[in-house]
Amino acid sequence: MATRQDTAADGLAAIGIRTLRAAGAAIGQLAGGLGTAVMALGVLVLLALTVVTAPIGAGLLMAPVVLRALHALAGRERERLARRGHEVVPPEPPPTRLRLAVTDPTTRRELRWLVRHSTLGFLLALLGAFLPLFAVRDSTFPLWWRFIPEDASSTSLGFGIAHSWPDAFAVFLLGVGWIAIILGLAPGMARLQARPGQRLLSAGPDTDLSLRVAELTATRAAALDAHATELRRIERSLHDGTQNRLVTVTVLLGAARRMVARDPGGADELLERAQSAAEQALAELRTVSRSILPPVLTDRGLAGALSGLAAECAVPCRTDVDAPERCAASVEATAYFVVAEALTNIAKHSGAEQAAVTVRSRAGRFHLRVEDDGRGGADEDGGSGLTGIRRRVAAHDGTLRLVSPPGGPTTLEVDLPCGT
Structure with a gap:
């Protein structure tokens, strides 16, 4: 009997952990879309000005600039969705000349996405940013309500004034409601925000996929x-x-x-x-x-293997691995070798005082980030092993992004499909 109760408790705990992780990832995705949503709103305003001023000629001069901004923003949104595990196959580069753009299907799809992301996507992004703040403020209100001015509003929405413990408890219940909304609705809101980008920014059925081939x-x-x-x-x-x-x-x-x-x-x-x-x-x-194939991956898993690499690194290095689901062995081996090569480069060339390795595995995508506070200036042509890293990543149809300005810091980001 006790064993069954323990099993049921473990099952409930696992469900709770999965729910918390899904809600946290969804909130991160929603809030992460705020940047592109704000820029989409700005591009939409520029587009409206272009259309209004087109009869007097000013809009015709602005059109190429607005089109380039639209295409750049769409590309940035594709990258953001890819980092969140939503693969978006990019179409061929669309034209920036007005006469060609009017009939270009990719441009039309990007315009439709622009309208949706700057309106619904913007609202969802605001909810993703403010819902956690509302939940924390209202759920902790009974702890500090006596210290606020008597005429101050008691809720995150700006209404009500707490004069007694029952009022404070009512605000607490509102905070519990915010938490319930986050746990129950945030994943669906994140999917709703991502859906226009997945559907409209990917290569359409009538698009030539020769570049992808x-x-x-x-x-x-x-x-x-x-x-x-x-x-x-x-x-x-x-x-x-x-x-x-x-x-x-x-x-x-x-x-x-x-x-x-x-x-x-x-x-x-x-x-x-x-x-x-x-x-x-x-x-x-x-x-x-x-x-x-390092046996340490089999013996200790990816987290243990990366911790071992960090411990052996000459530069103090911390690791943060959150990968609840195991990826394919070849993917984990690639991640291991990428980190090993990156830490070797940091120890030999960067002059850094500390480094950090961050791993996240979500929705079938594996995200790896290695950063240091060294002198920067890393170059793939300088014999630092970065070319080999890029080849390993490309073999899994992954992406590698290196940011290393002179003076530092240096950030190496790798995105891979988890595989099976």
């Missing part, structure tokens, strides 16, 4: 090149290191066998050298095997 072809070629490079590296490591060690062991053992009868002391010395060479060969074999 070319991109996937290039990605596959890069993956094959990266695989061939990795095989050559493993072959070099085995040939130049382990094989030479084993040859040395064989030679020393043969010499020791010939000497054992006439010079036991010398044979013992040769056996010690052979044992040392065998141990070195074993260590090199372990190093090569770890470079293929």
